[in-house]
Amino acid sequence: MDRRNFLKAVALTGAAVTTIKDADAMSVLTQSFQTTNAAAKYDMVAVLGGEPEAMFRKAIAELGGMKNFISKGDKVCVKPNIGWDKTPELAANTNPKLVTEIIKQCFDAGAREVTVFDHTCDDWRKCYANSGIEAAAKAAGAKVVPAHQESYYKTVSLPKGRSLKEAKIHQAIVDSDKWINVPILKNHGGAQLTISMKNYMGIVWDRGFFHANDLQQCIADVCTYAKRPVLNVVDAYRLMKTSGPRGRSDADVVLSKGLFISQDIVAVDTAAANFFNQAREMPLNKVGHLAKGQELGLGTMNLDKLNIRRVRI
Amino acid sequence: MLKKIRITVSIILFSLITFYFLDFANILPESFNVLTEIQFIPALLALNIVILVALVVLTVIFGRVYCSSICPMGIYQDIVAWFSKKILKKKKRYTYSKAKTVLRWSVLGATLVAFLFGFSFLVGLLDPYGAYGRLVTHIFRPAYLAGNNLLEVIFTSFNNYSLYKVGIYSLGVSSIIIALITLLVIGFLAWKNGRTYCNTICPVGTTLGFLSRFSLFKIQFVDDKCNMCGLCTMKCKASCIDSKNKIVDHNRCVTCFNCIEVCNRDAMKYTLIGTKKKKAVEPAPVFSYVKEDKPIDESKRRFLSATLITSIAAGQLLAQTAAEPLLPKRELKRKTPIAPPGALNFDHFREKCISCHLCVSKCPSHVIKPAFLEYGLGGMMQPKLYFDHGFCNYDCTVCCDVCPTDALVKLTQEEKHHTQMGRVNFIIENCIVYYDETSCGACSEHCPTQAVRMVPYKGALTIPEIEPEICVGCGGCEYVCPAIPYKSIYVEGLTAHNIIEIEQEEVEEVVIDEFGF
Numbered sequence: 163m164d165r166r167n168f169l170k171a172v173a174l175t176g177a178a179v180t181t182i183k184d185a186d187a188m189s190v191l192t193q194s195f196q197t198t199n200a201a202a203k204y205d206m207v208a209v210l211g212g213e214p215e216a217m218f219r220k221a222i223a224e225l226g227g228m229k230n231f232i233s234k235g236d237k238v239c240v241k242p243n244i245g246w247d248k249t250p251e252l253a254a255n256t257n258p259k260l261v262t263e264i265i266k267q268c269f270d271a272g273a274r275e276v277t278v279f280d281h282t283c284d285d286w287r288k289c290y291a292n293s294g295i296e297a298a299a300k301a302a303g304a305k306v307v308p309a310h311q312e313s314y315y316k317t318v319s320l321p322k323g324r325s326l327k328e329a330k331i332h333q334a335i336v337d338s339d340k341w342i343n344v345p346i347l348k349n350h351g352g353a354q355l356t357i358s359m360k361n362y363m364g365i366v367w368d369r370g371f372f373h374a375n376d377l378q379q380c381i382a383d384v385c386t387y388a389k390r391p392v393l394n395v396v397d398a399y400r401l402m403k404t405s406g407p408r409g410r411s412d413a414d415v416v417l418s419k420g421l422f423i424s425q426d427i428v429a430v431d432t433a434a435a436n437f438f439n440q441a442r443e444m445p446l447n448k449v450g451h452l453a454k455g456q457e458l459g460l461g462t463m464n465l466d467k468l469n470i471r472r473v474r475i
Numbered sequence: 476m477l478k479k480i481r482i483t484v485s486i487i488l489f490s491l492i493t494f495y496f497l498d499f500a501n502i503l504p505e506s507f508n509v510l511t512e513i514q515f516i517p518a519l520l521a522l523n524i525v526i527l528v529a530l531v532v533l534t535v536i537f538g539r540v541y542c543s544s545i546c547p548m549g550i551y552q553d554i555v556a557w558f559s560k561k562i563l564k565k566k567k568r569y570t571y572s573k574a575k576t577v578l579r580w581s582v583l584g585a586t587l588v589a590f591l592f593g594f595s596f597l598v599g600l601l602d603p604y605g606a607y608g609r610l611v612t613h614i615f616r617p618a619y620l621a622g623n624n625l626l627e628v629i630f631t632s633f634n635n636y637s638l639y640k641v642g643i644y645s646l647g648v649s650s651i652i653i654a655l656i657t658l659l660v661i662g663f664l665a666w667k668n669g670r671t672y673c674n675t676i677c678p679v680g681t682t683l684g685f686l687s688r689f690s691l692f693k694i695q696f697v698d699d700k701c702n703m704c705g706l707c708t709m710k711c712k713a714s715c716i717d718s719k720n721k722i723v724d725h726n727r728c729v730t731c732f733n734c735i736e737v738c739n740r741d742a743m744k745y746t747l748i749g750t751k752k753k754k755a756v757e758p759a760p761v762f763s764y765v766k767e768d769k770p771i772d773e774s775k776r777r778f779l780s781a782t783l784i785t786s787i788a789a790g791q792l793l794a795q796t797a798a799e800p801l802l803p804k805r806e807l808k809r810k811t812p813i814a815p816p817g818a819l820n821f822d823h824f825r826e827k828c829i830s831c832h833l834c835v836s837k838c839p840s841h842v843i844k845p846a847f848l849e850y851g852l853g854g855m856m857q858p859k860l861y862f863d864h865g866f867c868n869y870d871c872t873v874c875c876d877v878c879p880t881d882a883l884v885k886l887t888q889e890e891k892h893h894t895q896m897g898r899v900n901f902i903i904e905n906c907i908v909y910y911d912e913t914s915c916g917a918c919s920e921h922c923p924t925q926a927v928r929m930v931p932y933k934g935a936l937t938i939p940e941i942e943p944e945i946c947v948g949c950g951g952c953e954y955v956c957p958a959i960p961y962k963s964i965y966v967e968g969l970t971a972h973n974i975i976e977i978e979q980e981e982v983e984e985v986v987i988d989e990f991g992f
Contacts, residue, residue, distance in 0.1 A: 208990055247870055283921060283955075285839050285868050308639040351929035351937060352916020369917075370957035376913040403985065405925050413980035418987045436992035441985050448935040450914065465992050472990055 205468040206424035208433060212475030214399045215263035217421035221395075222267060224471050225423065231392040232340055234272030239338040240264055240304065241391075243346050243361055244280035244295050246408055247288040253400035253415040254408060255289070256346045258298035260397050260421075264342060265302035276304040277334045280364040283408075286310040307334050315367040322458060323383030325375045330367035331387065343391035343427070347398040347420075347434050349406030352377055354449045355438060356407050357431040358394040359385050359460075378450030385427060385460050396422040396434045403441045416441045428452060428461030429468055436465075477745060478732040481544055489550040496611040496836045497619045499641055508877050511833060514604035515541060515679045517879035520827050531686060538690040538730040539683050542673055548603030549673060549729065551610070552665035556712055559666040568709040569668065571717045574724055575675045583681045593822075594853040599830040603677055606657045608831030609856070613654035616836060617643050642841060644864050650832070650845035650856050669712030674727040684726040693748045694728055694735065696721040701742035707734035805902050806961045811968035812849035813860040813897040813948055816867065817875030817883035820971035821850065827882035830856035834874035834883065840865040842950065843874060857882075860896065862950035862966070867896070869923040869949060892923075895973040897948025897966040899926055901941045905963030908938045918964045921951030924977055927964065939964065945977055 207224045209217040222228055232238055242256035250257055261278065268276050278299040282289040286308060290296035296306045308314065315330035335341050345361035352373070353360050362384045363369050372380040398420035405414045420437055424430035432452055438444050446452055446463065456463050492510040495503050511517060518526040533540055542549045560567045582601070589597040599605050620643045627638040645651075664671040673680040701721060708718040711734055715727035735743045815834060818824040835843045841864040845856045858874075860867060872891050875883040886894060907915045918939050919927045926946035929937035939952075941964075948966045956962040 208992075210988070210990065247868060285865070285871070287839065288868060288871070305636055307636050311640040311642065313640060350916065351919035352914045354914075354935070354937075370955070372957075373915045373917045373955075374907055374911075374957040374959065376911070377916075378914050405928070407920055408923065410923070410925055411980050413982045416985045416987065418985075420987070420990075433990075433992050437987070437990060440987045440989060440991045450935060470992075 203469075204471040205426060206422065206429055206433060206465075207471045207473065208423075208437075209421045209473045209475060211419050212421075213419075214257045214260040214397065214421070216475060217399070217419070218260055218263045218267075218395065218423075220473055220475060221421055221423045224473065228267040228271040231342075232268050232271040232273050235274045236268075236272070236339040237337070238268045238273045238276045239334045239341040240268070240276055240278050240299075240344060241335065241341060241361065241365060242278065242280060242295055242344040242397075243348075243356075243364060244289050244293050245283045245364065247284035247292050248409070249292055250294050251400070251415070252409055252412060253346060253348065253402045255293040255295065256344050256397045257399050258294035260395070260399070261295055261344060262298045262302045264344060264395065265299060265304045268342075269303060276302075277307050277338070278304045279307045279309045279332060279334050281309045281332065281367065281369070282364075309334075309364075312367050318387060320383055320386050322386040323380075324458075325379040326372070326383035329384055329387070332365050332367075335365050335389065338389075340392045341389065343394045345394070345396055346401075347396055347418075347438055348402035348409075349404055349414075349438075349442070349444075351406065353381060353451060355431075355435055355444060357396055357434045358391075358427045359431055359451050359455055362387075379454055381451040382454035382458050382460065385455055386458055390425075391427070392425065394422075394424055394427050394430045396420075396430055398422065398434060398437060401438060401441060403438075426461035426468070428455045428463055429465060430461075431455075432463045432465060433470070478736040481730070481732055485544040485550045485553070488545060489547055489554075492547050492607075493611055493615070496608060496833065497616055499620065499623075499836075505876060508879070511604070511608075511831070511877070511879035513545060514879065515546075515683070516598065516602040516604060516829055517831070520829065520880040520882070522881075530683075534683050534686045535689055536691050538687045538692060538694075538725065538728060539680075540730055541683055542670075542680055542729040543731055546603050546679070547607040548661065548677075549670070551607060552661060552670055552672065553712070553731075555662050555665040556669050569711050569714050571708050571711070571719075572668075572714040574715075574727060578675055579681045579684075582676050583678045586678045589853075590826075593825065595825055595828065596853045596855050598678070599828065599856060600653070601676060601678055602829050602831075603673075603679055605829035605831040606661075608833055608836075609650060609654040610658050612832040612836045613646060613651045614658055642864060644841055644844075646835060646844045647847060649847050650830075653856065668714060670727075670729055671714075673729060674713055674715070687725055687728065690725065691747055692745060693725055694723050694730065694732075694743060694745050695748070696723070697742045697744050700740045702740060704739070706737050706739070707743055710734055710737045805905055807900070807902060807905075807965040809965065809967060811897075811970060812846055813950070813966060813968035814972070815843055815858055815860055815874045815883055816872065816891050816894055816896055816972075817878070817886045818896075818972065819884060821854075824882050825850060825854050825857065827880045828854075828857045829880055829882075830858070831879070832856075832858065833877050833879065834858055837873050837877050839871065839873060840868050842867050859968075860948075860950060862954040864954075866921065866950040866954040867948075869947070892947070893974050893977065895947055895969065895975045897946070897950075897968045898943040899941050899946040899948075899952060900943075900965055900967050901927075901939055902961070902963045902965075903938075905958045905961050906939065907958055907963070908932060908936055909963075912936065915957065917955045917957055918952035921955050923947065923949060923951070927952050945975055947975070 207221040209221050242261050244255050246254040248254035265276050299306050309332050316333050316336045318331050319328045343358050345358050348356045350356040359381050398418050401416050401418045402409050402414050403416050422430050422433050435449055495507050513526055586597045620641050624640050627640050630638045661672045703718055705718045708716045713727045713729050715724040814824050842860050843858045844861050846859040850857055870888055872886050875886045903909050916929045919929045924945045926942045927939050930940045932938035950966050953965045956964050
């Protein structure tokens, strides 16, 4: 080996070590930051009475801004509910205006790339188009990726799961640095409610397994996937009161103008369920995956222990 | 010049109609559906008077331009013949052959009689447009989709998401085999002898051939210039030029203009026919048909025997699946097939559908495939709904929009919402909520009319309850039902679609101005 090559090798090794260390340092930084941040400020922000984008702006400002959750250069995945071939007015899918605002704030916080997808129930092309989300996300600069074929999914193991021990999760989540869970609040014939935890069913391939092997347990199990969303943003601008999750007509929809945001997925869903309870009776014990999620240590149903910021616009 | 125009028009129309079938991403707008509507048999079945009159007038003036440039099967044969000329070292020569008048008219007659007796399978099998549609749907399209998927992998690896993967699903053995046989038999005939199919079997060819006897413009010999070199006969893919006697059989001539192009002495002309010439265009006598005409008989025999073997094999396959040991849970068995939206009833549908499978190609939800014997022997290959890979989208009307024969009549979205194609059946002993006592609700989740809804069961559980009267038969519940080995919910077909009444839900004012926690 000549001197030049030797020096090169040394330099490369040094660089490699530095990057690895950097990466470690970064993750430690963000982790501790997430917890300390949550302790210092609020565990949850609930906003009432505004337009979707205005409510999100308010909520994220209360949490200290998107910079607290998204770092420069992050590859971010935003996961709305785009399950149905329905227009935004019918409240079957997440509000596209909210999706736009979240994507914009991700880019403002320095995200390198934002991807958007959902494993839809209706034909995916119709869902993406008619929900308004594809156009909204693309206009905000995000990449809208397909999710209708098994090959887009990667197998991950879920050691903490009880019924569900492994799942195939979409590569956009698996390969992301951060992801944001953006469900819409709806009634659900089987699970009773579909909010943040149930929205995980749009990141997996084999939903049939969930339904066949204790749906409520599987919903809690899949949420134990190691890469948790940095934020759960519940869109309750319109909620679907009855005939969910698909809905039949605008008679199922309530213009409720709410938004809930938290890192604690069980807490944010509990709050949203209580909010829903005002439109139609929905005792928390019926929404079985909440208690099962708490048992698995995913969060708390005891909202009194949390520091919740309530805002009206 | 005429030949160049013919080739240009043919290539354009052929490429467009082929791509229209292949195009899963809707690159071509729906207006291109006109390519299928101008085909002869679809126009006839849809009673599209404007197009029918136009095609007849076109033929009566210019001869069989339809066969030459509009019919995709005709152009497919020209392409095969062109390749055979390029590939075979030996110079390709066609020879004059006598008209197979008896065979042609018998096939046409048999097709017509079968059709009148409600056995439309034969029309579907022999109609060149329908047969070509099946070639594309069952043979070219899977290849096209596979190509797309390959490109997608490459694009995506460069972080480009402009392409997406598409599912390639088996559409049933019988139709694929029939398509393959059609491809090979017609291809073989074209490779050997050009337009044999058009002039011996094709019922459209026979009909238009008959009309073209009276056409105003015809290809004719210029007597004083012709030295009977026979070049025109060698180039005639319809084998209809008898250069020794200077006779063109206009019955079989598809106005390809190859003869005019090749003639060195300018002795072939495409001109307005004079009364004097009329004698010369008499077709060969009826009795000239000779039985020992080997190539045609052979291929026909092969075709028939292959069809027979296929149907036997498929029947056995079917029997095998049916004979699987029964598990304790109840198996669902659809007794009546589900006809696609707009089919009205089986009589209408069976009569009008020529199984071109455009609806099969165009369905975005992959729920249409050819039937085997569900509609009876006469309805073989006609499309039915199945829910292995998806369910019929509530708001989608693509299949009835594209159907060129009106076998599926056009439905507005509103009309489709009120069309009942089938009715839901629920087998409670197969249901997960019943035997596992865990939540599910997948069926109700997908039900657009809530003909399946979840009602309180034990504890916090809810269980499906059905209301078949408001079921549209989309199959969402059947597709998604996770119960194994047998689904607990399925759609039973109807021989006649119903119009259903769906009650308007009452809007109840709900105002929320508290957090609720």
